[in-house]
Amino acid sequence: MIIDARSLPSNEILETNVCIIGAGPAGITLAREFVDQNFEVCLLESGGMEFDPDIQSLNAGTVIGDDYPNLSDTRIRQLGGTSHAWEGQNGPNEYGFRCLPLDKIDFELRDWLPYSGWPFSRTDLDPFYERAHKVCQIGSYSYDIKNWENSAAKPLPFNKDRVTTSVSHFAPRHPFTEQYKNEINQHRNIKTFIYANVIEIKTDEEAHIVTHICIASSQNHRFYLKAKLFILAAGGIENARILLSSNKIKASSLGNKYDLVGRYFMDRPILSSTFKPTSRRLLNQTSIYDIYRTKGSLVMAKFQISEALMRDENLLNNGAQLFPRPLIHQKEATIALRSLLSLHRQKTSIWKEAFKHLNIIFGASDYITYAGFWALIRKFPGMQRGAWSYLPYEKSRFSQFEIFYQLEQAPDPNNRVKLSSEKDYLGQNKVEVHWRLNPIDINSAIKVQEIWAEEFKLAGLGELKFEREQENWKFEKTAMHHHMGTTRMHNNPKQGVVDSNCKVHGITNLFIAGSSVFPTSGYANPTLTVIALSLKLADHVKSLMSRS
Secondary structure, three states: OEEEHHHOOOOOEEEOOEEEEOOOHHHHHHHHHOOOOOOOEEEEOOOOOOOOHHHHHHHOEEEEEOOOOOHHHOOOOOOOHHHHHOOEEEEOOEEEEEEOOOOHHHHOOOOOOOOOOOOOOHHHHHHHHHHHHHHHOOOOOOOEHHHOOEOOEOOOOOOOOOEEEEEEEEEEOHHHHHHHHHHHHOOOOEEEEEOOEEEEEEEOOOOOOEEEEEEEEEOOEEEEEEOOEEEEOOOOOHHHHHHHHOOOOOOOOOOOOOOOOOEOOEOOOEEEEEEEEOOHHHHHHOHHHOOEEEOOEEEEEEEEEOHHHHHHHOOOOEEEEEEEEOOHHHHHHHHHHHHHHHHHHOOOOOHHHHHHHHHHHHOOHHHHHHHHHHHHHOOOOOOOOOOOOOOOOHHHHOOEEEEEEEEOOOOOOOOEEEEEEEEOOOOOEEEEEEEOOOHHHHHHHHHHHHHHHHHHHHOOOEEEEOOOOHHHOOEEEOOOOOOEOOOOEOOOOOOOOEOOOOEEOOOOOEEEOOHHHOOOOOOOOOHHHHHHHHHHHHHHHHHHHHHO
């Protein structure tokens, strides 16, 4: 059942057994696991069924430090959460997201990486990763390149002791944006409330037990919800914000005895560099690095520094993908064509501008012809099997590769989410995010690219060109909107906000789901790990509820 919270009487007190705060991928995964259990569940979503600009404005805040995206754009308040913003191109009019687990080294205590180490290993999480594959509706839980290559799709001949190749899977977003919310709606023990913004978590006088939460559906409308157990699943920024805002009993706020809530905020920029192959024939040997469907999965190969070399060189984790690109004048021609096509909408004289664009276009007319033809071909049903590799003549329009390098950011207590003095329209403090890259991040990124350049040259593949000075770095994205670390996991309450079961230290019935519990970020997109951890938490909650 889906209920619009604005229809409830003001100051009403509701009761349930389990309350999930946040209906994004983590919250939806948890709710699905609780379907038809012998306890009632309330799933709370800040937004509505559709995108609402007024609710979205609650994301606003300020950033202090390095260049970072507008906070309002980094997450979505809508049933289904930020899955609505996933933009991976999985096929014609089909969008999705990249799936891969964290690496074994990501869970380990690394002596060169301060604050590293998870309270369990990758092996412990593997069964939940396998279940997460089913939730994400992707194929077998395998990332070994040997299981996905064939005679026409082989990895580049790197020295495997230094550079390894594996795959990423790509999952559709529609299960989270459409399918699963419809499934949940059909079950009696799950009630979903939209326009339900949690503004405070209330506890007993000792702050050991959550008694109820205060919820706002509009500026002048409040109601309350009591539950036996609460799960905070509102995202890496909002999880911290809600805890910090819940400071009536403890001035330091909930779960914040050791001033850890909001700290260790991590995200991942994507650096861009250029790889010029020795021979253009290499374009015919790299189809495994394109996104393509095989054995029931949509996969794409990627390469990274080996774990052994990461240890030897004290490097952060890393991974890269190859994307073929035209020469600069060909790219400029594409931009000029788009500009020319838009000129007809202008009322001022366009002839001077038009001739300028035409001159650029004629300089790369062969490229424009190829690009336009194959763009049209890919629109036909059954022809979208990859982005570029499967049509042999299409590859003739490419001359080089762009490498997108996704950084792991080291955890730093000074990178943090705080409350600002500015208020949103519900009267709540907005967030203030402090975020910057540190020398450990920058030096590791430079060293990783130096190693790649060496390996490309030693393998006779070509030349990798990259910038060694940070001020000259070219970012594909300054951050991936992957908010991690603000309620980090550690069994010692002096080093973490939650324990290995994601329970907030010192509070018996409050748990946290999502990437905010990550102690370290790795370089992998976090969603698969978020879902695996949600499944692990769901099993724990079901065990607790069976005893109550």
